[in-house]
Amino acid sequence: MSVVADSEEGEYTGEFTPTKEGTHRVEAEASLGGKVLGKDKTSFSAAYSYGETDDGRPRLDLLKQIAESSKGEYFAINDWDQKAVEKIAARLESVAPSEIVERRQTRLWSNLWPFASVLTLLSVEWWMRRKWGLI
Numbered sequence: 001m002s003v004v005a006d007s008e009e010g011e012y013t014g015e016f017t018p019t020k021e022g023t024h025r026v027e028a029e030a031s032l033g034g035k036v037l038g039k040d041k042t043s044f045s046a047a048y049s050y051g052e053t054d055d056g057r058p059r060l061d062l063l064k065q066i067a068e069s070s071k072g073e074y075f076a077i078n079d080w081d082q083k084a085v086e087k088i089a090a091r092l093e094s095v096a097p098s099e100i101v102e103r104r105q106t107r108l109w110s111n112l113w114p115f116a117s118v119l120t121l122l123s124v125e126w127w128m129r130r131k132w133g134l135i
Contacts, residue, residue, distance in 0.1 A: 018046040 003014035018024055027041040060074075067074040073091070075084050108114040129135045 021047050 001014050001016055003012040005011070006013055016024075016026075023043055023045050025041065025043045027039070029039045030037040060076075064074045066072070073088075075088075126135070
């Protein structure tokens with residue numbers, strides 16, 4: 001590989017195009033009159049770009065097509081407001097109405113098993129830290 005001197009004294013630039021993805025290692029050696037002045041090495045990773053990262057803009061035609069085929073609705077970001085949220089909520093409610101089937105409240109500390117489990121875990125953690133000299 002050939003290198004070209006930069007504007008800064010002692011700095012050089014070279015180009016390398018990897019033939020495959022992965023980690024590559026670079027070793028450089030500077031010499032003057034047959035005498036080695038210095039060596040250095042480093043590594044870098046090479047990854048080729050993928051089509052999905054080339055253009056990050058949304059494809060509105062595709063989004064509208066997906067919304068249409070899935071019986072949904074497309075909202076542009078500029079149209080996103082409280083009215084749009086209410087429209088979505090109403091549509092969801094019409095498709096799958098929400099209903100509380102059963103409501104039950106249980107106080108964990110009133111039962112022995114959850115309390116004993118938490119107490120055991122905390123005790124074991126304390127014992128292990130003490131055994132390892134962390135306390």
